[in-house]
Each structure stands twice: as structure tokens, then as C-alpha cells.
Amino acid sequence: MTRGIFVTGTDTEIGKTAIAAGLAAVLKNRGVHAGVMKPISAGGRADAKLLQQATDQPLDTINPIALRDPLSPNIAAERENGDLDLSPVFSAFDHLLQTCDCVLVEGVGGLLVPITDDILVADLALRLQLPLLIVARAALGTINHTLLTVEAARARNLPINSVIYNALSPGPPDLSAQLSPGVVTRISGIPSAGTLPYDPHVDVDAGRLGRVPELIDAHIDLSLIFPDLL
Numbered sequence: 001m002t003r004g005i006f007v008t009g010t011d012t013e014i015g016k017t018a019i020a021a022g023l024a025a026v027l028k029n030r031g032v033h034a035g036v037m038k039p040i041s042a043g044g045r046a047d048a049k050l051l052q053q054a055t056d057q058p059l060d061t062i063n064p065i066a067l068r069d070p071l072s073p074n075i076a077a078e079r080e081n082g083d084l085d086l087s088p089v090f091s092a093f094d095h096l097l098q099t100c101d102c103v104l105v106e107g108v109g110g111l112l113v114p115i116t117d118d119i120l121v122a123d124l125a126l127r128l129q130l131p132l133l134i135v136a137r138a139a140l141g142t143i144n145h146t147l148l149t150v151e152a153a154r155a156r157n158l159p160i161n162s163v164i165y166n167a168l169s170p171g172p173p174d175l176s177a178q179l180s181p182g183v184v185t186r187i188s189g190i191p192s193a194g195t196l197p198y199d200p201h202v203d204v205d206a207g208r209l210g211r212v213p214e215l216i217d218a219h220i221d222l223s224l225i226f227p228d229l230l
Contacts, residue, residue, distance in 0.1 A: 004103035005103075007020045007132075008111055008134055008135070009107075010110060015135055017050055017204050019135055020106040021050045021051050021212070022216045024054035024055060024104050025213040027230075028054055032226075032229050033101045034103070035097075035103040037061075037089075037092065038106045040063075040064075040084075041066050046204050051106065057096075064092045065084065065089060067080060072108075072114050084116050089124075093105070105130060111158075122153065133161050133162060134160065136164070136184075138165040138180075139174070139176060142165065146163060150190055162191045162221075163193065165194070166196045170200060177195065194221050
């Protein structure tokens with residue numbers, strides 16, 4: 001049975017939160033009880049609150065560590081109290097594993113973002129024993145960014161499930177957005193789960209998920225991401 005998925009990105013502001021929340025909503029609509037987590041937030045809890053829309057979880061279970069400043073967690077924690085204790089994250093995750101069909105965990109930033117000076121986001125994903133779902137930009141430059149993320153994951157023995165390419169601007173996909181996923185798969189061997197079209201109605205800060213669940217249903221290969229759940 002699928003233990004869960006760790007949603008990471010090739011960059012910040014790449015759409016991880018909307019995609020994680022959309023996946024959770026799709027699973028809920030299909031009768032799958034998925035737990036969600038944003039283990040560490042920095043600069044507000046808007047991401048966690050959007051994830052909460054697809055579940056009945058209390059906010060503190062979704063987001064056990066909330067830091068005030070929009071900085072890397074190690075710097076934000078240093079500005080507040082100097083130490084970051086990850087035990088609430090592991091306790092919440094273990095509880096969700098026991099009570100849910102699977103757990104969707106959204107990382108903070110990309111794989112090499114420091115949680116502490118000694119622990120990176122990649123280390124957290126490895127500790128949780130979850131395969132990565134990489135969210136990449138459907139635009140020029142994504143081949144380099146995505147392959148760098150794949151290389152960083154493989155260097156740390158992190159399994160990778162697939163890549164979702166996210167359109168972040170209106171209009172039809174340009175040639176790069178159309179061809180880059182195939183190039184990434186050909187070079188890395190990591191499959192593409194599809195390209196999510198742009199949705200102008202998404203606003204994480206305002207708590208609006210727009211049509212992301214419907215777009216995921218229509219454009220993303222969910223059987224690749226959750227092979228034994230759907």
C-alpha cells in the first residue's frame with residue numbers, strides 16, 4: 001500500500017501547495033482518506049490552511065512548526081529562538097500514518113533548503129521514507145532545474161515517483177513547455193505525470209484552490225502517482 005508522497009519543487013513559488021492540496025481533494029473525492037502535512041512553514045500558514053480545505057485535520061497536525069519570517073527555516077528559527085525541534089513533525093506524521101490511507105507531505109522550498117544547518121529538506125524526506133513528487137515549471141529552463149533536482153535526490157538515495165509540470169502563466173504552452181518533459185524523462189528515466197494547465201483563480205494567500213482538483217483529474221496520471229490507491 002502507498003505510504004504517501006513527498007511533494008518538492010525545483011524552485012520556490014512553483015505551485016507545490018496548490019498541487020498538493022489538489023491531489024488531496026481528488027483523493028478525498030475518490031474515497032481515499034489522505035492526510036496532509038506542511039511540516040514547516042516560514043512566513044505565515046496560508047499554505048497549511050489551503051491544505052486543510054481537503055481534510056478534517058487540525059492545523060497544528062498539518063503544520064506542526066510555524067515560523068514567523070519568510071526565510072529558510074534555519075534562519076527564521078534563529079531569529080525567533082535559535083533552535084528547531086523536529087519531534088512534533090515526526091509525531092504528527094506517525095499519527096497520520098496510523099489513521100490515514102496515505103500521507104501527502106509538502107516540503108518547504110526545494111530539496112537543498114536548510115531546515116537547520118545540519119538538516120536539509122532532502123534529509124527530512126529521507127527520514128519520512130517517502131518517494132518524491134517533483135513539481136517543475138512548464139517553461140524554458142525546466143530541463144536544467146528538474147535534472148538538478150533529480151541529481152540531488154539520487155545523490156541522497158531518495159526515490160523519485162514522477163514529475164508534474166506546472167504552467168504558471170496564461171496562454172497555450174510554448175514549444176519548451178511541450179517538449180521539455182520528454183527530454184527530462186529521456187535523460188533521467190523519471191516519468192512525467194503530466195502538465196497542469198494554468199488556472200488564474202488559484203490564490204494560496206486568499207485560500208482559493210480554483211479548479212486545480214478538476215484540472216488534476218483531467219491532465220495528471222494519478223495511477224502513476226498512486227498506483228495502488230486508485
